[in-house]
Structure formats: structure tokens, C-alpha cells
Amino acid sequence: QSALTQPASVSGSPGQSITxxxxxxxxxxxxxxxxxxxxxxxxxxxxxxxxEVNKRPSGFSSRFSGSKSGNTASxxxxxxxxxxxxxxxxxxxxxxxxxxxxxxGTKLTVL
Amino acid sequence: xxxxxxxxxxxxxxGGSLRLSCGGSGFTFTNFAMSWVRQAPGxxxxxVSTISSSGDYTRYADFVEGRFAISRDNSRITxxxxxxxxxxxxxxxxxxxxxxxxxxxxGQGILVTVSS
Numbered sequence: 001q002s003a004l005t006q007p008a009s010v011s012g013s014p015g016q017s018i019t020x021x022x023x024x025x026x027x028x029x030x031x032x033x034x035x036x037x038x039x040x041x042x043x044x045x046x047x048x049x050x051x052e053v054n055k056r057p058s059g060f061s062s063r064f065s066g067s068k069s070g071n072t073a074s075x076x077x078x079x080x081x082x083x084x085x086x087x088x089x090x091x092x093x094x095x096x097x098x099x100x101x102x103x104x105g106t107k108l109t110v111l
Numbered sequence: 112x113x114x115x116x117x118x119x120x121x122x123x124x125x126g127g128s129l130r131l132s133c134g135g136s137g138f139t140f141t142n143f144a145m146s147w148v149r150q151a152p153g154x155x156x157x158x159v160s161t162i163s164s165s166g167d168y169t170r171y172a173d174f175v176e177g178r179f180a181i182s183r184d185n186s187r188i189t190x191x192x193x194x195x196x197x198x199x200x201x202x203x204x205x206x207x208x209x210x211x212x213x214x215x216x217x218g219q220g221i222l223v224t225v226s227s
Binding site for chain 2: 034098
């Protein structure tokens with residue numbers, strides 16, 4: 001069982017927007033603004049798409065945005081495109097012995 | 112261009128040992144903490160271990176239970192993960208990643224299979 005909870009799957013049609021939630025606790029997401037999100041296509045290494053809750057790496061699409069409220073972080077993808085179909089993972093600094101925790105991953109299907 | 116390249120994976124029996132290596136290029140290796148993250152077949156990402164830029168502190172996931180040791184040789188621009196007392200549940204692709212709580216660059220991953 002993963003430390004952070006994500007929905008197993010989400011889907012949307014091209015052009016639509018979707019949001020993936022990531023629920024943690026007051027020991028991780030609730031305390032630290034150190035939430036990151038990763039995109040992973042099949043057979044490929046993960047790729048950083050959001051860091052520190054809502055920052056995008058240089059050159060990365062503005063269709064991806066992040067937010068946080070309490071113990072829950074969210075990733076929103078607007079204007080869905082076929083190439084967005086992938087697995088998405090949230091991650092948070094947790095301090096203490098846990099240090100870093102990942103979510104179980106969400107499979108995004110573009111219909 | 113930042114590149115990370117893992118090596119050293121393979122098949123080993125339960126109780127066996129393996130040493131993974133990760134060579135970095137395209138960035139100043141000594142300026143960055145480095146980590147290992149693994150992914151069991153068909154499963155999600157799982158943080159394994161992190162080492163500071165100078166190597167003076169290390170952190171491990173609870174499941175490591177003293178079986179793994181992370182280290183780095185900054186003169187060789189190489190990160191290591193020494194794994195012993197391997198279990199079937201350690202079977203996974205092991206990724207080397209730059210950073211300590213956000214991972215901005217990843218290697219392509221190296222497969223470790225623990226099976227009799």
C-alpha cells in the first residue's frame with residue numbers, strides 16, 4: 001500500500017481537462033510544499049512534470065498545472081492530447097524515517 | 112545534456128548480492144544529491160535511498176532493513192547501490208535519479224531479478 005493515495009485510473013477525451021488527486025497526511029503533503037509529479041510512458045523512465053506543488057520544469061507544457069489544499073495535491077491537465085496517455089505519479093517529501101513517499105500511480109486514458 | 116546510465120543489474124538467487132552503478136554526465140555531479148527509485152513489474156514507483164552531494168549523509172526506505180548501502184565516488188562521477196540479502200520482492204527496475212525529494216533527471220533503469 002502506497003503512502004500517498006491516487007485514483008487507479010482517469011480518462012478524458014481530447015481537448016478536455018482532467019484532474020488527478022493525491023491524498024497524503026499532515027506528515028507529508030500537509031506540511032511540506034515539496035510535492036512533485038511524474039509522467040511515465042510504457043517502457044520509459046519517469047519524467048518530472050511538476051515540482052514544489054505548482055512549478056513546471058523549463059520548457060514543459062503549460063497545459064500541466066499543480067495545486068495543493070490541506071493534505072491533498074492535484075495535477076490538472078488541460079486540452080488533453082493523445083500523447084498525454086501515460087501513468088502519473090505524485091511524490092512528497094515526508095521528513096523523518098519516511099523521507100520520500102510516492103503515490104500508487106494513476107493511469108490516464110485519452111479516449 | 113544530463114544523462115544517467117545504470118549498470119550492474121541481472122539475475123541473482125534469494126540471499127544473493129548485486130552492486131548497481133550509475134554514471135552521470137552533462138552536469139556537475141558533486142553539486143547534487145542522488146537517489147535510487149525502484150519499480151516492481153507492473154507496479155508503482157518506490158523510493159529506495161538517497162545520498163547527499165558530498166556523501167556525508169544517507170537515507171533509506173524502511174524496507175531496506177540494513178541490506179542495501181548507497182555510496183558515491185565523486186571523482187569517478189558514479190553513484191552506487193550495494194544490495195545484499197536480496198529477496199524475491201526486491202525484483203524491480205532500479206532507477207538512478209538526480210535529487211533528493213524531487214527527481215529532475217532519471218536513468219533508463221536497470222532490471223534486478225531475484226529468483227531461484
